[in-house]
Amino acid sequence: MNIAFDFWAVFEQWPLLLTGVAWTLGLTSLSGIFGLSLGVVMAWARLEAVRPNHDLHRKKISRVLDILDKLILFYVELIRNTPFIVQLFFIFFGLPALGLRLSAEVASVLAMVINLSAYSCEIVRAGLEATPPAQVQAGESLGLKPVQIFKHVVLPPALFKVWPALVSQIIIVMLGSAVCGQISTEELSYSANLIQSRNFRAFESFITAAFIYLLLSIAIRWLLNKVGRQVIFKGMVSHD
Amino acid sequence: MTKSFLNVLRLCLLFVAMFAISSASNAQNALDGILKSKSIKIAIPTDFPPYGFVGLDMQPQGLDVEMAQYIAQKLGAKVELVPVSSPNRIPYLQTKKVDLVISTLGKNPDREKVIDFTFAYAPYYQAVYAPKSLSIKSFNDLAGKTISATRGALEDTELTKLAPPSAQIKRFEDNSSTVAAFVAGQVQVVATGASVAASMIQKNPQLGAEYKLLIKDSPCFVGVAKGEDTLRTKVNEIISAAHKNGDLEKLSMKWLSRSTGELPE
Numbered sequence: 001m002n003i004a005f006d007f008w009a010v011f012e013q014w015p016l017l018l019t020g021v022a023w024t025l026g027l028t029s030l031s032g033i034f035g036l037s038l039g040v041v042m043a044w045a046r047l048e049a050v051r052p053n054h055d056l057h058r059k060k061i062s063r064v065l066d067i068l069d070k071l072i073l074f075y076v077e078l079i080r081n082t083p084f085i086v087q088l089f090f091i092f093f094g095l096p097a098l099g100l101r102l103s104a105e106v107a108s109v110l111a112m113v114i115n116l117s118a119y120s121c122e123i124v125r126a127g128l129e130a131t132p133p134a135q136v137q138a139g140e141s142l143g144l145k146p147v148q149i150f151k152h153v154v155l156p157p158a159l160f161k162v163w164p165a166l167v168s169q170i171i172i173v174m175l176g177s178a179v180c181g182q183i184s185t186e187e188l189s190y191s192a193n194l195i196q197s198r199n200f201r202a203f204e205s206f207i208t209a210a211f212i213y214l215l216l217s218i219a220i221r222w223l224l225n226k227v228g229r230q231v232i233f234k235g236m237v238s239h240d
Numbered sequence: 241m242t243k244s245f246l247n248v249l250r251l252c253l254l255f256v257a258m259f260a261i262s263s264a265s266n267a268q269n270a271l272d273g274i275l276k277s278k279s280i281k282i283a284i285p286t287d288f289p290p291y292g293f294v295g296l297d298m299q300p301q302g303l304d305v306e307m308a309q310y311i312a313q314k315l316g317a318k319v320e321l322v323p324v325s326s327p328n329r330i331p332y333l334q335t336k337k338v339d340l341v342i343s344t345l346g347k348n349p350d351r352e353k354v355i356d357f358t359f360a361y362a363p364y365y366q367a368v369y370a371p372k373s374l375s376i377k378s379f380n381d382l383a384g385k386t387i388s389a390t391r392g393a394l395e396d397t398e399l400t401k402l403a404p405p406s407a408q409i410k411r412f413e414d415n416s417s418t419v420a421a422f423v424a425g426q427v428q429v430v431a432t433g434a435s436v437a438a439s440m441i442q443k444n445p446q447l448g449a450e451y452k453l454l455i456k457d458s459p460c461f462v463g464v465a466k467g468e469d470t471l472r473t474k475v476n477e478i479i480s481a482a483h484k485n486g487d488l489e490k491l492s493m494k495w496l497s498r499s500t501g502e503l504p505e
Contacts, residue, residue: 096424104410104426182417184410193327194411197392200354202331
């Protein structure tokens with residue numbers, strides 16, 4: 001068996017690879033933004049539900065929060081304990097049976113948002129729970145409303161604490177987007193697969209794709225860490 | 241950052257080196273190997289009725305499966321069936337994970353560059369299918385339509401050439417997904433093999449799907465890795481004999497309910 005590598009056969013398809021990279025990055029940024037936001041909202045709801053409530057007027061709200069907490073817990077466990085590809089296939093091939101027909105691209109983003117939100121909910125919650133009670137009390141003594149306390153006093157340091165874990169999770173979701181090619185979304189692994197099915201250069205195609213994924217991961221991690229340090233959490237210091 | 245990058249590069253090199261070593265030690269002739277070990281690995285489809293599918297007993301069956309068993313028996317070897325999907329059947333042969341591919345494989349010049357083919361053993365054709373309400377008389381009518389096809393299969397490569405640029409070809413990993421996308425209404429048109437389409441139409445009468453356009457007549461060949469000429473010659477002898485004594489005709493009648501017709505050599 002003689003092996004001759006022909007990487008040119010893959011590189012000459014660079015427009016396809018570029019389209020793939022663009023889709024992979026697009027899917028990742030959209031799902032990163034929406035998935036993380038949804039995750040933060042769910043983490044907040046879960047935290048509110050377990051917080052000891054001294055205010056009698058809020059009893060009714062706390063019952064609603066209790067139910068919401070159970071629903072979110074169910075959602076998180078459901079998503080975290082089923083494979084991503086099954087969730088994706090359900091959305092793309094399964095939902096049309098219920099009358100909801102989404103394009104491959106929308107289905108991919110939706111699946112990734114759902115997936116990331118479940119994982120990031122738990123990560124963010126860990127950060128929120130680590131907030132010292134004195135910090136909340138300090139906010140209360142300044143006369144801030146609960147929403148203001150959450151937004152300005154609790155959330156930023158909590159996100160700061162779990163930021164590296166969130167960045168990792170976003171990268172995991174980006175790598176997971178490789179299966180979106182299965183429902184004809186034209187992301188990077190779809191391009192690699194298409195090139196491979198045309199010129200039968202499987203080894204070259206996939207090693208090229210792997211290398212691009214590696215570069216993307218490194219670049220995203222570097223970028224998000226930098227943005228986190230210099231923009232979002234400007235001036236904060238780690239106490240660990 | 242630079243240091244970890246260098247480490248990664250080093251790992252890549254190691255990987256390539258390992259690959260080169262393992263392939264160098266794999267120089268035995270395939271036919272000798274089969275005759276010596278009395279076993280042969282053959283790639284068959286499991287999502288392609290009636291050529292290859294999984295029966296109610298969870299065992300693979302179909303025309304390709306019986307052909308695989310037939311050839312193995314004539315070689316005096318025990319057959320080990322390896323299920324493959326349409327896009328990965330050629331890589332399986334290239335990387336010698338199997339000795340033969342009997343997987344409704346059509347012949348085209350691109351494929352002939354990377355693997356060899358024996359004589360044809362069964363008839364097959366690919367076509368475009370769509371609901372009756374959709375008027376499709378020529379390939380130009382596919383303009384602006386969404387079409388599902390299995391990536392890397394003949395219907396994909398041919399349709400890419402035949403369909404107008406505004407036709408959106410959605411490529412899926414295997415025939416099940418290609419058909420599922422059409423059945424779920426995610427695409428308007430499906431391009432697939434005659435047999436797959438027949439079972440799809442039979443199981444989903446509500447779709448009102450019908451045959452629209454012929455993409456290509458492409459009889460099935462057995463795929464052999466490049467350089468395995470002794471194995472290819474041997475399989476050709478078996479197919480020729482089976483063609484003459486009517487075994488191929490019997491197989492075709494049993495699974496396709498039609499004659500093999502002309503089979504190219």
